Amino acid sequence: MTRRKVKLAFICDDTARKASYNKRKKGLIKKVRELTTLCGIPACAIISSPFDSQPEVWPNPEEAMNVIDRYKNSSVKDENRNVNQERFLMQRISKARDQVRKLKYDNREQELNLLMFGYLQNNNISDDLTAEELRDFDKLVEKKLKEVDNKIKKLDA
Amino acid sequence: MTRRKVKLAFICDDTARKASYNKRKKGLIKKVRELTTLCGIPACAIISSPFDSQPEVWPNPEEAMNVIDRYKNSSVKDENRNVNQERFLMQRISKARDQVRKLKYDNREQELNLLMFGYLQNNNISDDLTAEELRDFDKLVEKKLKEVDNKIKKLDA
DNA sequence: TAGGCTATCGTTAGTCG
DNA sequence: CCGACTAACGATAGCCT
Numbered sequence: 437m438t439r440r441k442v443k444l445a446f447i448c449d450d451t452a453r454k455a456s457y458n459k460r461k462k463g464l465i466k467k468v469r470e471l472t473t474l475c476g477i478p479a480c481a482i483i484s485s486p487f488d489s490q491p492e493v494w495p496n497p498e499e500a501m502n503v504i505d506r507y508k509n510s511s512v513k514d515e516n517r518n519v520n521q522e523r524f525l526m527q528r529i530s531k532a533r534d535q536v537r538k539l540k541y542d543n544r545e546q547e548l549n550l551l552m553f554g555y556l557q558n559n560n561i562s563d564d565l566t567a568e569e570l571r572d573f574d575k576l577v578e579k580k581l582k583e584v585d586n587k588i589k590k591l592d593a
Numbered sequence: 594m595t596r597r598k599v600k601l602a603f604i605c606d607d608t609a610r611k612a613s614y615n616k617r618k619k620g621l622i623k624k625v626r627e628l629t630t631l632c633g634i635p636a637c638a639i640i641s642s643p644f645d646s647q648p649e650v651w652p653n654p655e656e657a658m659n660v661i662d663r664y665k666n667s668s669v670k671d672e673n674r675n676v677n678q679e680r681f682l683m684q685r686i687s688k689a690r691d692q693v694r695k696l697k698y699d700n701r702e703q704e705l706n707l708l709m710f711g712y713l714q715n716n717n718i719s720d721d722l723t724a725e726e727l728r729d730f731d732k733l734v735e736k737k738l739k740e741v742d743n744k745i746k747k748l749d750a
Numbered sequence: 751t752a753g754g755c756t757a758t759c760g761t762t763a764g765t766c767g
Numbered sequence: 768c769c770g771a772c773t774a775a776c777g778a779t780a781g782c783c784t
Contacts, residue, residue: 444630446631447631453633461628464621467617470601471617471618471640473601474617475603475604475613476603476604477640478640479642480639481637481639482638483635484636487634
């Protein structure tokens, strides 16, 4: 067989990168699940990728939020012990929360971007669209927007 | 050697569970870092555990979000009509590369942050440190800095 | 308790259908 | 493109210090 030794660097080849992504995403999620099960602790992973139409969230968005909440609560317990560090942690908590929201939102936009890119490319449409093309495109985007919003609602529920 | 075959279930023995936790946490974070680097995508993991004085968060959310914000800046509507799509993808790739570098750096910062927080908390040290405490702390940080730098070098090699 | 070691098991890069 | 396969590499349970 050929060499397996892989440099830890961005994989330039699209096909190889996607193949690697799918394998490793699966492996990573398995690792999180094992850690959670074996050690009885809450943990989550969020993977936002252009290959998937939605971000991979393990175990699920609700639990992910719970993990982040625990993050918060554990720091609150320490309040009396060290005010400065507690404040520092609180900052990190709110940033982590922002991160989750932004990842979710970012993915929504990313999905739309990919959709539009694919649409324009498949239909060989360039910069200047005809009125009809614009109508079709807008419909498509609108429909997709609803889908994505439903997904997000479902995730938040 | 004895059995390596491990049942995928909660490890009842506290010592064994903690040992497994520390090893697997390390391995998991490495996996996330690899996925992020190899595939140029944003991902994070949050591990909330009673073993650590604070939850493990990878990477540092702040800088990771800056990268994602860049994606957001290319607004959906602007993209679809005005911008050359190929160029857009090319930008994405170079941004992903920047991301990899930044995440690596963030990780270094994060380790130091966690170290410092853990130290202060474990030693029940609050705002005003004695001169001696400060010296010990500096030594600790300095040592950790070297460790982390070695890790990064190893990753780059 | 933490850190180092290695046999064994798990993951995955490259390849083929 | 995807799924299956397998050699090679990586992770880690158990042990020891």
